Amino acid sequence: MSGLYAISDLHVAFPDNRAFVEGLRPESGGDWLIVAGDVAERFDDVEWTLRTLAGRFGKVIWTPGNHELWTVKDDPVALRGEARYRRLVDMCRGLGVATPEDPFPVWTGDGGPVTVAPLFVLYDYTFRPDGASTKKEALEIAHEAGVVCTDEIYLHPDPHPTRDAWCDARIAYTERRMAELEPGTRTVLVNHWPLIREPTRVLWYPEFAQWCGSERTADWHVRFGAVSVVYGHLHIPRTIWADGVPHVEVSVGYPREWRRHRETPPGPRRVLPPPAEDAG
Ligand SMILES: [Fe+2]
Numbered sequence: 011m012s013g014l015y016a017i018s019d020l021h022v023a024f025p026d027n028r029a030f031v032e033g034l035r036p037e038s039g040g041d042w043l044i045v046a047g048d049v050a051e052r053f054d055d056v057e058w059t060l061r062t063l064a065g066r067f068g069k070v071i072w073t074p075g076n077h078e079l080w081t082v083k084d085d086p087v088a089l090r091g092e093a094r095y096r097r098l099v100d101m102c103r104g105l106g107v108a109t110p111e112d113p114f115p116v117w118t119g120d121g122g123p124v125t126v127a128p129l130f131v132l133y134d135y136t137f138r139p140d141g142a143s144t145k146k147e148a149l150e151i152a153h154e155a156g157v158v159c160t161d162e163i164y165l166h167p168d169p170h171p172t173r174d175a176w177c178d179a180r181i182a183y184t185e186r187r188m189a190e191l192e193p194g195t196r197t198v199l200v201n202h203w204p205l206i207r208e209p210t211r212v213l214w215y216p217e218f219a220q221w222c223g224s225e226r227t228a229d230w231h232v233r234f235g236a237v238s239v240v241y242g243h244l245h246i247p248r249t250i251w252a253d254g255v256p257h258v259e260v261s262v263g264y265p266r267e268w269r270r271h272r273e274t275p276p277g278p279r280r281v282l283p284p285p286a287e288d289a290g
């Protein structure tokens with residue numbers, strides 16, 4: 011029986027995580043794999059990973075994380091912002107990997123038909139810490155606490171003036187795309203950052219939440235007919251239910267993180283057919 015699986019935050023710059031990808035195989039050749047961002051920072055590492063997985067799974071569906079969007083010094087692909095994203099999309103198309111810019115694939119296997127919608131929404135600093143009512147105040151609190159996301163250095167929003175302006179454009183694009191679906195379409199929504207704020211409530215540093223999503227997507231799982239929402243980014247893999255819809259974090263994370271609990275990284279999580287624990 012084939013299934014729709016999901017994983018994120020492969021971070022293959024770490025040799026142990028790269029070795030994990032080298033050994034990653036589908037249970038059945040018809041399995042699909044969602045890769046929900048943070049594959050790597052370097053363009054060639056992202057390409058190697060997606061090429062490897064696309065050669066093994068029936069279909070691979072990718073959406074970018076913040077790390078793919080970083081422009082780092084040792085990367086020959088020096089593109090920034092939107093241009094970097096577009097180059098990643100072109101690379102994916104060459105591999106047959108679906109992106110947020112392509113027609114949404116429809117899973118017709120067990121648990122289907124379900125439209126798998128890879129989104130790229132980014133964040134807009136609205137998951138603010140207590141005491142902040144604006145982005146400026148939220149950032150000030152983060153700087154005071156010494157908790158500032160590295161995106162502020164490496165994730166350039168060009169040609170958008172700010173990362174939150176890029177997020178606004180992505181939300182408008184995504185709402186347009188979702189409005190094109192037939193009414194009643196069942197979906198799996200895939201986004202690197204959580205669509206609801208709840209998963210960020212357990213962050214060790216609450217100031218970090220402002221780089222983790224947008225308040226404007228809080229009702230998307232209801233509005234857009236989600237049977238499941240897949241995300242990553244927080245490196246806190248678990249399932250949270252909202253309005254009867256599972257929001258599943260599928261991250262692998264850094265070796266020092268997964269080693270706390272296990273000897274090998276957690277494998278892909280099955281999304282469809284729904285695992286027994288999600289049957290409610
Ligand atoms: Fe990550």
Ligand SMILES: [Fe+2]
Pocket residue numbers: 048075076077202242243244
């Ligand atoms: Fe991330």
